[in-house]
Amino acid sequence: MQLTKRQNEIVDQALSLTAAGGMQNLTVTNLSAALGISEPALYRHFKNKSEIVKAMINRFDADVPTEQPGKHGFEAIGAFIQARLEQVCANPHLARVMFAEEIFMGESKLYTYLLAMMHKHKAELGGYFAEAQAAGEIQPDIPLDTLYRVVMGPVRLLIKQWGMSEGGFDLRVKGAELLAVLRKMLKANPA
Amino acid sequence: MQLTKRQNEIVDQALSLTAAGGMQNLTVTNLSAALGISEPALYRHFKNKSEIVKAMINRFDADVPTEQPGKHGFEAIGAFIQARLEQVCANPHLARVMFAEEIFMGESKLYTYLLAMMHKHKAELGGYFAEAQAAGEIQPDIPLDTLYRVVMGPVRLLIKQWGMSEGGFDLRVKGAELLAVLRKMLKANPA
Amino acid sequence: MQLTKRQNEIVDQALSLTAAGGMQNLTVTNLSAALGISEPALYRHFKNKSEIVKAMINRFDADVPTEQPGKHGFEAIGAFIQARLEQVCANPHLARVMFAEEIFMGESKLYTYLLAMMHKHKAELGGYFAEAQAAGEIQPDIPLDTLYRVVMGPVRLLIKQWGMSEGGFDLRVKGAELLAVLRKMLKANPA
Amino acid sequence: MQLTKRQNEIVDQALSLTAAGGMQNLTVTNLSAALGISEPALYRHFKNKSEIVKAMINRFDADVPTEQPGKHGFEAIGAFIQARLEQVCANPHLARVMFAEEIFMGESKLYTYLLAMMHKHKAELGGYFAEAQAAGEIQPDIPLDTLYRVVMGPVRLLIKQWGMSEGGFDLRVKGAELLAVLRKMLKANPA
DNA sequence: CATGAATGAGGATTCATTCAT
DNA sequence: GATGAATGAATCCTCATTCAT
Numbered sequence: 088m089q090l091t092k093r094q095n096e097i098v099d100q101a102l103s104l105t106a107a108g109g110m111q112n113l114t115v116t117n118l119s120a121a122l123g124i125s126e127p128a129l130y131r132h133f134k135n136k137s138e139i140v141k142a143m144i145n146r147f148d149a150d151v152p153t154e155q156p157g158k159h160g161f162e163a164i165g166a167f168i169q170a171r172l173e174q175v176c177a178n179p180h181l182a183r184v185m186f187a188e189e190i191f192m193g194e195s196k197l198y199t200y201l202l203a204m205m206h207k208h209k210a211e212l213g214g215y216f217a218e219a220q221a222a223g224e225i226q227p228d229i230p231l232d233t234l235y236r237v238v239m240g241p242v243r244l245l246i247k248q249w250g251m252s253e254g255g256f257d258l259r260v261k262g263a264e265l266l267a268v269l270r271k272m273l274k275a276n277p278a
Numbered sequence: 279m280q281l282t283k284r285q286n287e288i289v290d291q292a293l294s295l296t297a298a299g300g301m302q303n304l305t306v307t308n309l310s311a312a313l314g315i316s317e318p319a320l321y322r323h324f325k326n327k328s329e330i331v332k333a334m335i336n337r338f339d340a341d342v343p344t345e346q347p348g349k350h351g352f353e354a355i356g357a358f359i360q361a362r363l364e365q366v367c368a369n370p371h372l373a374r375v376m377f378a379e380e381i382f383m384g385e386s387k388l389y390t391y392l393l394a395m396m397h398k399h400k401a402e403l404g405g406y407f408a409e410a411q412a413a414g415e416i417q418p419d420i421p422l423d424t425l426y427r428v429v430m431g432p433v434r435l436l437i438k439q440w441g442m443s444e445g446g447f448d449l450r451v452k453g454a455e456l457l458a459v460l461r462k463m464l465k466a467n468p469a
Numbered sequence: 470m471q472l473t474k475r476q477n478e479i480v481d482q483a484l485s486l487t488a489a490g491g492m493q494n495l496t497v498t499n500l501s502a503a504l505g506i507s508e509p510a511l512y513r514h515f516k517n518k519s520e521i522v523k524a525m526i527n528r529f530d531a532d533v534p535t536e537q538p539g540k541h542g543f544e545a546i547g548a549f550i551q552a553r554l555e556q557v558c559a560n561p562h563l564a565r566v567m568f569a570e571e572i573f574m575g576e577s578k579l580y581t582y583l584l585a586m587m588h589k590h591k592a593e594l595g596g597y598f599a600e601a602q603a604a605g606e607i608q609p610d611i612p613l614d615t616l617y618r619v620v621m622g623p624v625r626l627l628i629k630q631w632g633m634s635e636g637g638f639d640l641r642v643k644g645a646e647l648l649a650v651l652r653k654m655l656k657a658n659p660a
Numbered sequence: 661m662q663l664t665k666r667q668n669e670i671v672d673q674a675l676s677l678t679a680a681g682g683m684q685n686l687t688v689t690n691l692s693a694a695l696g697i698s699e700p701a702l703y704r705h706f707k708n709k710s711e712i713v714k715a716m717i718n719r720f721d722a723d724v725p726t727e728q729p730g731k732h733g734f735e736a737i738g739a740f741i742q743a744r745l746e747q748v749c750a751n752p753h754l755a756r757v758m759f760a761e762e763i764f765m766g767e768s769k770l771y772t773y774l775l776a777m778m779h780k781h782k783a784e785l786g787g788y789f790a791e792a793q794a795a796g797e798i799q800p801d802i803p804l805d806t807l808y809r810v811v812m813g814p815v816r817l818l819i820k821q822w823g824m825s826e827g828g829f830d831l832r833v834k835g836a837e838l839l840a841v842l843r844k845m846l847k848a849n850p851a
Numbered sequence: 852c853a854t855g856a857a858t859g860a861g862g863a864t865t866c867a868t869t870c871a872t
Numbered sequence: 873g874a875t876g877a878a879t880g881a882a883t884c885c886t887c888a889t890t891c892a893t
Contacts, residue, residue: 233452
């Protein structure tokens with residue numbers, strides 16, 4: 088599962104091509120040309136194109152574990168979101184691909200793989216949401232699935248807009264702002 | 279711009295195919311087969327494939343005007359969201375396509391078209407958001423762009439999840455719930 | 470199952486190419502070139518290459534039914550063999566392909582299909598052999614499988630040699646001669 | 661011409677692959693993988709793929725000389741056939757390849773080489789057939805080419821069927837039976 | 852002896868589109 | 873309106889082979 092240096096270069100380029108022109112732009116021809124190698128050379132490094140796409144998808148998860156050891160409640164959620172934002176800043180291509188699950192609908196194997204990843208995230212973050220509700224950081228009467236949507240929906244949209252605008256605003260600033268708003272909004276009303 | 283009956287059938291099928299297997303699944307061959315006609319016959323109704331895709335995109339907007347005549351502030355926003363949910367319920371395929379702008383990245387002409395649509399929405403809803411803030415329905419210190427994300431992010435995610443789960447939950451119920459949570463959360467704290 | 474005119478032309482060419490240079494010579498490129506059409510054009514007539522090969526194999530059987538209505542015993546066998554020889558004379562390419570089952574080993578689906586055909590032949594001719602033994606035309610103590618080999622082995626070799634020698638001898642003459650020898654040899658010794 | 665130990669292993673594997681999936685299955689990639697070595701490593705042992713195929717073909721003849729020193733007439737023929745059967749029993753893969761000359765039609769150089777081998781056999785066995793006819797073991801009025809077909813046709817078919825059935829019957833038993841039938845049948849009728 | 856990385860040529864197949872009928 | 877037949881361009885992938893290490 089550990090990728091070689093060359094494999095990583097290939098995945099980088101694949102992300103770049105996909106970010107630039109969608110899945111239709113990720114062809115073996117384009118990819119090998121972008122890498123400056125011949126098409127068959129690609130097959131030394133990946134069994135087939137699907138494996139490349141799979142490696143792309145794995146990238147989404149790679150550097151951003153949902154588990155935030157030592158952190159709890161909203162702090163853990165905030166840390167996770169922060170990490171996502173940092174990841175995307177480090178590799179802006181991801182912003183245009185990461186939350187566009189539909190891109191991968193063509194390859195149903197990988198699509199289900201992606202959905203599974205999404206579910207895992209939801210479940211893991213769910214723990215932190217419950218903690219936050221128990222700790223009084225979030226109003227306790229919001230069902231978990233809705234809560235997840237209220238928090239991750241805006242984060243996803245933020246990242247997507249940033250990707251679409253090709254870095255047209257400061258993601259870190261707007262991210263912090265969003266988090267602050269969410270935290271304040273979700274705070275249990277002491278009423 | 280007004281589509282014939284046949285053209286509408288074609289767009290329906292195109293949406294269905296795209297919803298089922300992504301843009302890669304929307305081929306002239308597949309489409310004509312699904313319609314039970316020959317490939318050349320398609321070209322009687324649309325100049326080329328791009329025109330079909332464009333017609334698909336126009337569908338997103340068709341029945342759901344952002345402008346909510348006679349309504350104001352949060353009520354207008356709620357009505358818009360409600361209308362979106364109804365639209366998607368009426369044509370579930372839309373749920374799998376509508377907010378997956380990246381699907382169309384391949385056809386850059388159409389992609390920009392789609393982005394423009396998204397911007398228009400944002401601008402138009404922006405007016406209602408401002409109204410809501412002025413009316414004290416929404417905390418006044420939240421910047422408009424963040425506010426848009428906080429509201430539309432969850433709505434998009436909700437619709438997307440509903441599409442992905444293939445109608446696995448009651449969209450109207452969960453939509454109403456989400457709206458209630460948002461309304462309550464965004465309410466200016468009387469503190 | 471009934472082939473169109475164009476499909477028959479394609480199968481003819483496919484046989485010709487295979488006869489000339491083996492299965493490796495039967496490429497979509499070669500085939501379309503030989504037919505003077507483009508490669509994609511082939512796919513209007515056959516779903517894929519395998520279907521073409523399958524149609525080739527069906528040719529083997531097409532004009533030569535094992536069943537010889539109204540004939541019995543050795544006469545039926547002789548008629549069948551005669552028909553095979555005529556078929557091969559009419560389409561000499563068949564001689565180089567028909568009994569080379571191994572050619573098709575690559576495509577295991579078709580290979581089994583071919584083996585099944587071979588078994589069917591064996592079974593059907595078996596009936597005539599039994600009749601011939603009962604009628605005293607063939608010695609009764611020869612087991613059926615061996616009998617089949619003794620008769621069809623030489624016929625196959627004859628046809629193969631004729632194909633390999635590219636019609637270097639008169640198949641009809643040599644075939645008649647072989648049949649005569651076999652009939653005489655197999656005759657129950659009145660001893 | 662004398663093969664090294666490693667070369668022999670390679671030829672063994674080549675036969676095995678060809679027997680399993682036809683010539684299409686004998687690729688440099690498959691072969692090296694089956695041997696557990698890299699592709700370039702193969703080229704240490706053989707100049708190119710053709711040389712490997714040539715070595716395969718030579719195997720057919722290797723252990724089975726047509727000349728049967730000290731033997732004459734039908735005895736020599738029987739001994740030759742016996743030796744063939746033993747050879748094939750010792751290396752069953754041969755049964756699926758040996759008499760499928762058409763497999764090699766692709767490589768015309770090797771194909772002619774193979775045909776030459778077949779002719780040599782025919783010529784050499786021809787001597788023994790003539791002896792057998794002179795000695796009264798075989799009816800004298802059967803032309804030599806037909807005689808060859810009557811004897812070797814069934815033997816070939818027997819071996820082929822054994823190979824195809826993957827050793828589904830006892831080759832030695834059925835071979836002996838066939839030989840007995842042939843001997844008896846061909847015996848000059850004392851009529 | 853062996854390999855990792857590469858390649859030009861060619862494999863089958865699908866694409867959107869056109870044209871004569 | 874519709875179709876059957878065709879096509880150039882592009883798809884992913886495999887082939888035998890080479891070369892620097």
